[in-house]
Amino acid sequence: MERAESLAARVTEVQNRHAEVAERLTRLESERDARLAELDAEATKVGAGRADVVAGVGDDLVSLYEKIRASSGGLAAAAMQHRRCGGCRLELNPVDIDRIRSTPQDEIIRCEECRRIMVRTAESGL
Numbered sequence: 001m002e003r004a005e006s007l008a009a010r011v012t013e014v015q016n017r018h019a020e021v022a023e024r025l026t027r028l029e030s031e032r033d034a035r036l037a038e039l040d041a042e043a044t045k046v047g048a049g050r051a052d053v054v055a056g057v058g059d060d061l062v063s064l065y066e067k068i069r070a071s072s073g074g075l076a077a078a079a080m081q082h083r084r085c086g087g088c089r090l091e092l093n094p095v096d097i098d099r100i101r102s103t104p105q106d107e108i109i110r111c112e113e114c115r116r117i118m119v120r121t122a123e124s125g126l
């Protein structure tokens with residue numbers, strides 16, 4: 001009799017724990033779904049301007065960008081800052097700096113190390 005009561009108490013304890021875990025799981029799934037919805041909304045918002053950018057940039061550059069992006073971990077272009085490639089972070093040598101300085105602003109420049117497109121800015125150090 002005592003053993004049956006002990007087992008019944010244990011069953012109740014396990015059922016209560018199960019209910020707690022199930023409730024927590026439901027809450028976490030709800031939080032996950034809410035976050036995913038936020039990410040989807042953000043992806044839609046960010047992607048909305050892409051078509052305009054693609055149209056303004058041109059097919060050749062977009063193709064180059066996508067090719068580099070596929071082979072470089074998703075980062076195809078990066079700002080050149082303080083004479084460093086923003087992609088691989090390597091410092092450019094004086095020969096490359098001279099080459100970049102003499103390259104017209106509307107021409108694409110690429111890092112000799114990682115081949116990413118380098119975007120010149122006021123902070124490029126040129």
Ligand SMILES: [Zn+2]
Pocket residue numbers: 085086087088089090111112113114115116
């Ligand atoms: Zn680089």
